Amino acid sequence: MSQMLTGAIAMGSFVVGLFFFRFWRSTRDSFFLCFALSFWLEAVNRVALGLLFAASELEPLFYLLRVVAYGLIVLAILQKNRKRPPAS
Numbered sequence: 001m002s003q004m005l006t007g008a009i010a011m012g013s014f015v016v017g018l019f020f021f022r023f024w025r026s027t028r029d030s031f032f033l034c035f036a037l038s039f040w041l042e043a044v045n046r047v048a049l050g051l052l053f054a055a056s057e058l059e060p061l062f063y064l065l066r067v068v069a070y071g072l073i074v075l076a077i078l079q080k081n082r083k084r085p086p087a088s
Contacts, residue, residue: 048065
């Protein structure tokens with residue numbers, strides 16, 4: 001059951017990544033690209049966890065992938081909210 005749920009989470013993350021990628025293609029806003037990459041990294045992380053039977057979420061490689069994915073989200077939010085010079 002655990003592997004089925006891990007697969008469902010991976011598939012959901014991949015589909016959400018496609019959703020954000022579609023918005024990036026139409027707007028070219030890096031916010032959507034960072035979110036798409038973040039969700040795709042999470043999908044890769046879940047697939048790797050599902051395929052490696054003895055793997056634990058606390059192992060450094062899986063933890064590092066998750067930190068990078070969440071870091072991309074934080075980076076996207078910070079870039080979107082930074083102050084821009086007024087247009088003349």
